[in-house]
Amino acid sequence: MRRVYFDNNATTPVLPEVFEAMRPYYSEHFGNASSIHHHGQETRAAVERAREAVASLLGCRSSEIVFTSGGTEADNLAIFGLARPGDHVISSTIEHHAVLNSSKQLEANGCEVTRVPVDGRGLVDPDDIRRALRSETKLISIMMANNETGVLQPVDEIGKIAAEADIYFHTDAVQAAGKVPIDVKHIACDLLSISGHKMHAPQGIGALYVRKGTLLQPMLYGGSHERSRRAGTENVAGIVALGKAAEMAKTALDRGDLARMAAMRDRLQGEITSQITATGVNGYGAPRVPNTTNIYFDYIEGEALVIALDLKGLAVSTGAACSSGAIEPSHVLTAMGLKPDRARASLRFSLGKQNSEDDVDFALSRIPATVAHLRELSPVYNKAAVST
Numbered sequence: 069m070r071r072v073y074f075d076n077n078a079t080t081p082v083l084p085e086v087f088e089a090m091r092p093y094y095s096e097h098f099g100n101a102s103s104i105h106h107h108g109q110e111t112r113a114a115v116e117r118a119r120e121a122v123a124s125l126l127g128c129r130s131s132e133i134v135f136t137s138g139g140t141e142a143d144n145l146a147i148f149g150l151a152r153p154g155d156h157v158i159s160s161t162i163e164h165h166a167v168l169n170s171s172k173q174l175e176a177n178g179c180e181v182t183r184v185p186v187d188g189r190g191l192v193d194p195d196d197i198r199r200a201l202r203s204e205t206k207l208i209s210i211m212m213a214n215n216e217t218g219v220l221q222p223v224d225e226i227g228k229i230a231a232e233a234d235i236y237f238h239t240d241a242v243q244a245a246g247k248v249p250i251d252v253k254h255i256a257c258d259l260l261s262i263s264g265h266k267m268h269a270p271q272g273i274g275a276l277y278v279r280k281g282t283l284l285q286p287m288l289y290g291g292s293h294e295r296s297r298r299a300g301t302e303n304v305a306g307i308v309a310l311g312k313a314a315e316m317a318k319t320a321l322d323r324g325d326l327a328r329m330a331a332m333r334d335r336l337q338g339e340i341t342s343q344i345t346a347t348g349v350n351g352y353g354a355p356r357v358p359n360t361t362n363i364y365f366d367y368i369e370g371e372a373l374v375i376a377l378d379l380k381g382l383a384v385s386t387g388a389a390c391s392s393g394a395i396e397p398s399h400v401l402t403a404m405g406l407k408p409d410r411a412r413a414s415l416r417f418s419l420g421k422q423n424s425e426d427d428v429d430f431a432l433s434r435i436p437a438t439v440a441h442l443r444e445l446s447p448v449y450n451k452a453a454v455s456t
């Protein structure tokens with residue numbers, strides 16, 4: 069059966085060029101990057117080349133890049149590396165759990181956290197951040213692109229507010245890296261997280277940009293790897309892969325390749341919302357990364373639609389989380405003001421570099437009939453249809 073994968077915000081396939089770049093570091097180039105002999109020198113050089121490629125994608129110096137095991141660790145290192153009991157931290161209601169649950173743990177550790185709201189399009193208002201500032205505020209952590217809606221936050225403005233107030237600014241750019249240009253100087257952030265597997269490198273590798281002079285308390289103690297900011301023998305193959313993926317992402321961004329992806333995404337959402345009644349785009353009207361669209365299909369359980377589409381070969385996802393047997397509506401969509409039913413009826417479609425116009429055609433040939441079928445079975449839909 070043909071399968072189309074539109075869940076690239078969950079994870080992306082490793083690109084063939086990236087896989088080829090990393091492969092020798094599992095076999096012929098196996099040295100420990102801390103060893104002083106030939107084998108170690110070889111892998112050390114590869115790690116440093118990758119660091120330069122990542123730095124070039126983000127517009128910083130290579131010494132400001134710390135490799136981590138992924139986005140979650142980068143977020144944790146930024147947050148726990150800075151905030152101490154008694155500090156005040158500003159974040160938002162729509163952060164990924166890597167930041168949201170870290171900030172909850174900060175509260176348990178004796179910090180105070182203000183979570184600013186978002187408007188109906190999923191946007192933080194920088195004035196809310198300005199108003200939340202206190203003399204004890206140590207850190208602002210606001211994501212660059214939301215993983216469920218793709219909405220891009222006004223990080224440039226937030227960076228200015230943080231700089232004026234002399235407060236650290238961290239941004240989780242896991243869903244932005246490789247999709248929009250990033251320049252840490254322009255954003256004026258002190259810390260920025262990225263993750264390999266969201267940009268066609270493998271799972272289990274990521275990086276944190278740490279502006280020169282930012283003193284972070286490490287989370288892992290051991291050797292003096294990563295300039296004593298993150299102990300542990302480097303994941304050389306993963307780092308090489310992240311470097312290659314960063315280099316390819318930069319080339320694609322510089323060439324304007326992402327416009328093609330935005331056009332495919334726009335066609336997908338345009339056709340869905342015009343062909344199917346009672347649908348709409350969550351986050352419409354806000355600036356978004358080019359690969360993501362989040363669409364509600366009223367009168368349908370999102371989980372049921374994900375399963376029905378999967379049976380027809382199309383992989384998409386809901387933002388809903390199944391906890392204690394009940395499906396909780398997405399915290400991101402409810403923060404945007406969606407009623408729980410509409411939030412549960414929402415699906416995320418996220419494209420990747422491997423996707424083509426054919427894939428969009430495939431999706432469009434499956435979605436309308438599947439939605440119609442599920443609605444036929446829906447007592448709520450039938451009741452609504454009768455009453456209108």
Ligand SMILES: Cc1ncc(COP(=O)(O)O)c(C=O)c1O
Nearest residue numbers: 138139140164166215242243263
């Ligand atoms: C916005 C965001 N931040 C952080 C993470 C966590 O990254 P990782 O899976 O590399 O730990 C994700 C992953 O879904 C994400 O989307």
